[in-house]
Amino acid sequence: MKIRLHLTYALVTALLIGSSLILVARARSEQRLVIVTYEGFSELQRLGSQALQIINYQAGVLAALCSDGQVAELRQAGFEVRIIDSTANLSLYYLAYPLPATDPQALSIALASFAYGKDAYIVKATSEQAHALSERGVDLFKLPDSIVVPSPQHRPAAVSAGLMYSPAVQSMVDAVSPTLLLHHVCKLQDRDSLTYCNELGTRYSYATEGLNEAAQYLYDQYASLGLSVSYHPFSYMGTVMTNVVAELPGVNPGSDHIYILGAHYDSTSRDSDTFETAPGADDNASGVAAVVEVARILSQYSFPHTLRFVNFAGEEQFLLGSSAYAKQARERGDLIEGMINLDMIAYETVPPNDHIVEIHAGQNPSSIALADVLIHSISEYGLSLAPQQIITDATWRSDHASFWSEGYPAILGMEDFDDLNPHYHSKRDTVAHLQPQMMVEYTKASVATLAHLASRPPQEQPPDVLEIEGYVRLNSWDGPGLSGATVRWETVVDSAVFGETSTDAKGYYSFEPIAFSSAPMLILVTASREGYDVEPPEGHWLWYRGDHELHQLDFLARMNVRTYLPIIAKHYP
Numbered sequence: 385m386k387i388r389l390h391l392t393y394a395l396v397t398a399l400l401i402g403s404s405l406i407l408v409a410r411a412r413s414e415q416r417l418v419i420v421t422y423e424g425f426s427e428l429q430r431l432g433s434q435a436l437q438i439i440n441y442q443a444g445v446l447a448a449l450c451s452d453g454q455v456a457e458l459r460q461a462g463f464e465v466r467i468i469d470s471t472a473n474l475s476l477y478y479l480a481y482p483l484p485a486t487d488p489q490a491l492s493i494a495l496a497s498f499a500y501g502k503d504a505y506i507v508k509a510t511s512e513q514a515h516a517l518s519e520r521g522v523d524l525f526k527l528p529d530s531i532v533v534p535s536p537q538h539r540p541a542a543v544s545a546g547l548m549y550s551p552a553v554q555s556m557v558d559a560v561s562p563t564l565l566l567h568h569v570c571k572l573q574d575r576d577s578l579t580y581c582n583e584l585g586t587r588y589s590y591a592t593e594g595l596n597e598a599a600q601y602l603y604d605q606y607a608s609l610g611l612s613v614s615y616h617p618f619s620y621m622g623t624v625m626t627n628v629v630a631e632l633p634g635v636n637p638g639s640d641h642i643y644i645l646g647a648h649y650d651s652t653s654r655d656s657d658t659f660e661t662a663p664g665a666d667d668n669a670s671g672v673a674a675v676v677e678v679a680r681i682l683s684q685y686s687f688p689h690t691l692r693f694v695n696f697a698g699e700e701q702f703l704l705g706s707s708a709y710a711k712q713a714r715e716r717g718d719l720i721e722g723m724i725n726l727d728m729i730a731y732e733t734v735p736p737n738d739h740i741v742e743i744h745a746g747q748n749p750s751s752i753a754l755a756d757v758l759i760h761s762i763s764e765y766g767l768s769l770a771p772q773q774i775i776t777d778a779t780w781r782s783d784h785a786s787f788w789s790e791g792y793p794a795i796l797g798m799e800d801f802d803d804l805n806p807h808y809h810s811k812r813d814t815v816a817h818l819q820p821q822m823m824v825e826y827t828k829a830s831v832a833t834l835a836h837l838a839s840r841p842p843q844e845q846p847p848d849v850l851e852i853e854g855y856v857r858l859n860s861w862d863g864p865g866l867s868g869a870t871v872r873w874e875t876v877v878d879s880a881v882f883g884e885t886s887t888d889a890k891g892y893y894s895f896e897p898i899a900f901s902s903a904p905m906l907i908l909v910t911a912s913r914e915g916y917d918v919e920p921p922e923g924h925w926l927w928y929r930g931d932h933e934l935h936q937l938d939f940l941a942r943m944n945v946r947t948y949l950p951i952i953a954k955h956y957p
């Protein structure tokens with residue numbers, strides 16, 4: 385509100401005495417790139433529900449675009465806010481992970497770089513600089529204009545109900561063929577599709593012929609299984625690249641739930657001419673082979689929910705393919721309940737042969753639940769993998785991150801990052817240097833996980849849960865939060881159910897979630913504090929499963945609501 389008054393004043397004055405003050409007004413509305421420190425995933429969700437343009441989050445820190453007014457508001461609300469770029473330009477930001485072997489000066493070729501999160505940087509760079517950085521071994525992820533912060537959701541029922549061992553799923557797991565897996569890896573690393581395991585080829589994203597040959601191979605595999613297959617093309621700086629998408633539609637007409645198994649099929653190499661040679665056997669023909677083999681087995685069955693098998697291009701170029709795909713899925717309104725990304729699943733040092741693998745879940749409880757199903761499947765079906773679930777230090781450097789940006793639950797399955805393939809991104813990343821058994825076990829784990837998830841019967845849906853939360857603010861809707869206010873809620877019809885709580889230091893309140901019947905219901909939320917008047921005095925009326933009033937509610941989860949309008953308190957002199 386203060387900012388708006390200043391702007392109006394500046395503009396009126398400018399009309400009277402000249403145009404120079406317009407520049408002052410413009411400067412005040414400039415967007416800043418800021419890093420905000422937060423505590424816990426629910427605080428991130430609260431920040432996400434406000435008008436904050438978040439472009440990425442890591443454990444405890446997020447990056448966002450802010451006006452000066454928003455910076456002041458956040459600081460007033462008690463957040464630590466660091467302005468890292470006072471002239472923000474959304475088209476220039478990348479999340480960067482320099483590898484240990486990377487030239488330490490590499491980031492200095494960018495316009496600017498800022499330490500952010502674990503082992504990561506935000507880099508401000510032109511397209512040419514970004515390209516040069518990735519040539520020097522820096523993993524880059526183009527940051528989107530804004531991300532969707534996931535809303536609180538119920539854990540997949542397969543977890544809450546306990547994943548039950550199934551002999552039917554066991555026979556699917558047993559059907560995984562080590563021979564076919566290696567065959568796919570060989571075909572993908574090869575120069576052509578005529579003979580088996582011949583000269584090394586390339587799947588470098590800009591080597592269009594090699595990339596398209598691999599895309600055609602994958603398309604033919606899925607089509608021969610009777611799946612509906614399509615190309616999903618996208619372009620970057622004049623080069624067209626293509627994702628390959630296959631679908632096994634769910635047979636339950638009431639279900640629009642989708643589970644995705646994905647792996648990027650492009651490759652790169654730092655010690656050869658990538659237009660000629662980039663075999664990428666571990667990175668990531670291994671993951672692609674697993675996706676094709678899982679599709680072969682599961683396509684022989686039908687499931688209530690839809691399964692999609694997606695191979696992405698452009699992963700080595702800032703996750704371009706998965707970004708384009710996930711963004712389009714969000715715009716279509718696809719209900720993706722889980723995305724499992726396999727990237728580098730066929731290497732470990734022998735000895736010790738410890739079978740350690742990393743499952744990167746991140747902080748979203750729905751992604752953690754997805755990781756739980758995968759880890760549980762590994763133990764239920766006796767697979768030789770030692771999974772480590774990674775939550776706070778989860779990496780954004782592969783295609784699952786594109787789904788995180790769109791608010792979808794997603795996980796990454798990969799080999800042990802502390803025992804990374806020494807032939808990574810080199811011409812020696814070939815079948816000869818793989819430990820194929822890890823790929824076999826990962827494929828079996830993926831078969832079991834997807835079979836269980838896609839079989840979830842509809843009646844396993846958890847009961848409706850009602851959650852109410854919001855803010856009590858002083859004087860206006862964008863005023864500071866008011867602490868210590870008492871907030872009550874009750875049902876109007878029978879007054880039988882009600883709760884009482886008080887606001888925290890930021891004026892925020894929330895009630896314990898409550899299981900509810902599905903009958904329409906009117907709920908009243910009121911706030912009070914000694915010495916303050918409250919607007920509106922009658923509180924806020926919320927429809928629970930109402931009809932035309934629904935636009936006043938934001939849905940947090942399937943049936944969860946929160947107050948859309950904050951309660952305003954005024955000091956009573």
Ligand SMILES: [Zn+2]
Nearest residue numbers: 667668727728
């Ligand atoms: Zn990869």
